[in-house]
Amino acid sequence: MFVFNKSVTMDDPTTTLDAEAGASHTELDNKNGHSLHSKVLKRLETVPDIKRDTSGITTQYIATGIVNLGAFATGVCVAWSSSALPLYLTNTTILEEDFQAFNGTHSKIGVTPRGSWVVSLLCLGALFGAVPSGLISEHFGRKKTLLYLALPLLVSWILVASSPNVYGLYVGRFVGGVAVGAFSVSVPPYVEDIAESHLLPALANFYHVLFACGLLFGYIIGMVQNLSWLAVLCVTIPVAFFIAFIFLPESPAYLLSQGKSSEAKSALRYFRGIDNDVDGELKAIRETLRNFAKNRVTFKQLFTTKATVKALVVSFGLMIFQQLSGIYPVLFYSEMIFCSFANPLYDREATYIPSIILGFCLVSSTYFSTMFLKRMRRRVLLLCSFTGMALSLGSLAIYYQLKASNLSTSKTWIPVLALCIFVSVYAAGAGPIPWLMLREIFPPNVRRRATAITAGFHWFLAFGVTKLYQNLEKMVQAGWVLWNFAVICVIGTIFIYFFVPETKGRTLEEIQNELNGIHKRRAHRHVIQVETIAVASS
Template sequence: MRLLLVNFLPGILSQSDGKLDEQNGSVDQEAGGSHSDMLDHKNGHSKILKRLETVPDIKRDTSGITTQYIATGIVNLGAFAAGVCVAWSSSALPLFTSGQVEFPSARSEGFSTNGTHPKLVLTESEASWVASLLCLGAFWGAVPAGLISEHFGRKKTLLYLALPLVVSWILVASSPNVYGIYVGRFVGGMAVGAFSVGIPPYIEDIAEKHILPALVNYYHVHFACGVLFGYIIGMVQSTSWLSVLCASIPVAFFIAFIFLPESPTYLMSQGKQSEAKAAFKYFRGIDNDVDAEIKVLKEQIRSYAKNRVTFKELFSSKATLKALFVSFGLMIFQQMSGIYPVLFYAENIFKTFAISLNPPGAAIIMGFCLVSSTYFSTMFLKKVRRRVLLLVSFAAMAVSLGSLAIYYHLKASNLSESNTWVPLFTLCIFVSVYAAGVGPIPWLMLREIFPPNVRRRATAITAGFHWFLAFGVTKLYQNLVDMVRPGWTLCHFAVTCVIGIMFVYFFVPETMGRSLEEIQNEFNGIHKRRKHTHVIEVETA
């Protein structure tokens, strides 16, 4: 009994402190080393000792699979918060532009009044800035996020992003003029862009290879769920309550994420091997041996440090240049298809077509289609080739946008009566096929066409380019509508999708079922000769 207490005491102390104590671990080894076989075969106490060496688990998970899924869901609350930021414009801007926003402050210049409370009224141009500045802030947040996480840690970087998001919602809710809203949206956008770059690496670090594709897609699913949530809370028709409900998401993210351990890869890169082992045990469960995985991780870190490249060296390799060309091209046609204007201005678009269903309700239906398609896109990505999905997705998006543009022109010419299901059905098809192909595949291919030593920097550049394009398209959308009306604007987006089909057909390689070496050889112009099988006929007597 005394021997068992000696064995258990160091582990219990380390659990109460929440950290691994290397000195206690050595005492465990010395005190229980001679009896390890007896403990393994008789009463299984070695498993309990292994468990006590880890930080507290989410649940008593022996395989680690459930823990990985729960942890991925928690960290992707950041993606959920990003989706809420996007959907806020659809719900709030109609209130601002119609002058229904009330502030308990005194009357001042730039406010209209109903005799009791002053109201903040935005012009169409100011409203477009309010919507698009989120994407401009995301551009400035995405590019440095990778470098910051490498120096300060994946967990710390993601955890502290909740602060600017909360600050942004406070500014949006309390600002008496449009400039405070500008600042709030820009600050929130910086957090949104950093989330888009910082969340996927954390998931890659904690996930096992056989479930990594499913866990990586969680980002897009949670982002879509955030958009749907933003449309649903838009039913309250109050920007103050909208901001409060939106601010609750980053607060929940901070509270939940603070209990998760740091990325094992980051801990190992900082020389904290005991803490990295504890983090691995946390995510792999008490029944799995993590020594082999730690050994592989050490080799990967050495290789990464040896072959690490700078941003300038990204453009020195022919294969990397072609990979950047492919990733940039996909982002161009993804954004020029008009997906963010549709998400940012959903209610205004439905009002333009004067549908009988109330615009918030129509936006919720569209958001539900986005969530459903994003969730089921994982099955398509496993079974259907990337190029096929991209081609079909772009084609279906072009048809849906073109159909909506034709309907608008017919309605404007009084050749067709107003119909609710045409704009609702076409936009639901648009966001659904986008979520199944054009949305996730460009991000997925970043992991498939870039070598590990350049992947993080290439992802940061591509993400920054993505958000810069989103800013430009979202800001210019209102200008296009004012200049050429919504019908021709939709035609422009449809033509862009058609050009995207040609880009995919001629320039985008197939990556499904192919190794990185094969893809890099194709970029370098190296084609392996096919093996020919010679058949010799043997005549039988």
Template sequence: MEESPPSPVTEATEADTEEQKNGNSKILKRLETIPDIKRDTSGITTQYIATGIVNLGAFASGACVAWSSSALPMMTLGHSESRPSDGVIYASFNGTHPKIELTDSEASWVASLLCLGALFGAVPSGLISEYFGRKKTLLYLALPLVVSWILVASSPNVYGLYVGRFVGGLAVGAFSVAIPPYVEDIAEDNLRPALANFYHVHFACGILFGYIIGMVHSTSWLSMLCASVPVAFFIAFIFLPESPTYLITQGKYVEAKTALRYFRGIDNDVDSEIKVLKEFIRSHGRNKVTIKQLLSSRTTIKALVVSYGLMIFQQMSGIFPILFNAEKIFKSFSISLNPPSAAIILGFCLVSSTYFSTTFLKKIRRRVLLLISFTAMSLSLGLLAIYYHLNVSNLSNNSTWVPLFTLCLFVSVYAVGVGPIPWLMLREIFAPNVRRRATAVTAGFHWFLAFGVTKLFQNLVHIVSPGWTLWFFALTCAVGTIFVYFFVPETKDRTLDEIQDEFDGIHKRRKHRHVIEVETIYQA
């Protein structure tokens, strides 16, 4: 006897049951067409890829820093040469424009104006992203970067370089403040520490990229290659959704749920997380503070002292002058290795150490890492200063490995401790309602210090010689060690309440229970 074919009603029922188990079939089919980013239905892959895309902004910022090291040696005049009144030497050409040749003073301005622009970009970017959205703010930051590279590549005089670097700095500073909140909004709690470190890794990779393309001996081509990074960032980032947290603040709950499901995967229920976000935003709105209120709390002031102190010693260690002038520094030591090649090795050490810093941060306490980092930085700079004095006194032959080893050690220990930890502590020592405002003002202070140290580095070298300049940076790192020992609290595996109690001078001690008391309890 032949079996009757299944009825359309039975087929529909089975299809509905299958759809309830696995989700809407049309959505699943559409998601299958998106490569890799949605194959992992837990959303972990999506979060990693999205964090990598948004941190292309950090990559572009690192390329801006490394440009000075690669380009300025090709544009700097010798001390004995004179300059025409129009500021341009027409002896050689770079593309369609006369090749600009700069004095050491002008070169220091070209390098440091990036940091000055970053100061003016960092402070308001947090407020701008709150009004216009995280995604729009980050997306439109690609525009000033591209404009800055066009100005740098095509400028016929030094003033165009000044404007171009300052405009680029606006985007660099804004990226440093706007990228971390977007990553924090899209990341799950257990992934947030690892994803937060993407900014520092991508920034270091951008520096290495800038050193590598410095092998192209053309400032115009160098600028155009750097301009390709913000273009790639804009094209890739435009397809990512807005921050779910920002969408909730605008009352767009359906869009927020869709965006959060995008980052959490199709198999995860996001309703509970949406509820938590709503409660957090309501609490944040009630407890929102102004800059004046930020400075009225004793606990917040002490937290600002710690964050500002760490930024002071981080920047006064000389990290930015070394990264901005890597090739010039290697050339001043007359090493046998090609200076661009030495700079690439330096950049590789920075990238590798930054990449592995997450592992150290998970296993080692913050204070211990800071103490080791500052101490090792001081020793490496002191060793390099001694080598310089011996070399100048003809008591030592020129060597490649001493300058290269000491500077590689310097950037490596910086990347493990002094580099990321001050930024990490901003999330650990400030209450949620003041965190982003405190981050903005601290970032602005960070870029102000970077501008001052980078600009005055060349003057300091001319006044007291490179050797004593290195001694100054080494002494600063040693004082930074003392500051950490006496003023910086341990934050690893501690709650915000415990940290703020320490700022207030309240040390909660665990109640001591005698062995006899414990035995009595068990006997009862």
């Protein structure tokens, strides 16, 4: 992943993008005589510059929004099960068992074994999509890889909509999961390649914001209460992504790595606007690519240095506690969870209302988390986030125990409030920061492979927790499962306090030194220096 920010103001501000492109076009024909390169360059020039953006900022924001439609599609895939499973369990025989709602004394979240496979296979497919996608994008390009990911999503929703039995649902969810995992690894590098460094923190958070928006969209379309229409509405997202993204240029860094200097320059001009010269930035990209090629590492070499191993321990640990907190069971099964607690918004004709409220809280918290990330330290946010998650889950578990003992009223706001607080504090820290720290604790030459391994581990944990949640709920009842999630959040807080380094405002060298156990002493004034200064002044 490469991010470069050496934009230089042009000497002649009246020079237009078309004139520069024409000069590059002529130079290319004179030097190489390659008509093919000329055609590619001309095609890039016809890509509509967004309102003739002079600074490139608007273009970068809109391009980031377009590529993160992949994250939006990921959120829709996750939210689909919350809206669809109750319909399958009540209106069809595909999953064979009836949906069980609150029966007056004990809560049961009616997820059949087959239903839990329909949910969790998305995460298993994501595991197989996340690990190789980084290597695939290196060989085929960022843009091609992302564009082709729309195909498995399209196939997935067709299988989900038309399958006559549960096995078609299994295949459809697994295929869709492959695209989901690949998006989680392939979208951030493209954003980093096109973003200027002062915009990167805000643009990098687009993935989490659009993922949350996809969840909210998935919960909202649950209002249709029709399985076929639900799949049709979901399939519009990958189609919209393909149509919009096809007009954006390839990553400038990838083009330069393939020796396509002219195309790289045109692509970078597109993202930087007509007021900026890109020659200096292209030179920096070329130098970084050269250094990356010299220091390239294999997956095996990730475990050869102390700092990298410790960084992997930190990233793996954060993913463990993020996933074992129960966030994906809450998002996948939200409608059933709310129904099981018989909250005051529960209505058999409108079971989707609490889930929509939950999705809205997640979107708003994820959006405002950018401000927290700018102003607060990473460790403080993580500690506050996991503590808040533990408290909200603990309060929900207490409510469950009281209700099971008939010591609490059946319909209160506690489940809605507790889970809204849970997802809100998750979005403020535990959700985005583990992904953000991947860029901050790993050197550039190992970052891609470390990200691929960590993303694969993330989806493996998501699969395990989502699949086993139903078994745990049947074995020990939902209240004890909630207590288990709360205790894990407390342990995660302890792990963060003792093992996770602070990365905000620190250089990569300082972080690597801390991971290596090298503590730089503070510079202090020597007595002899003070005496010398005093003698000189006298």
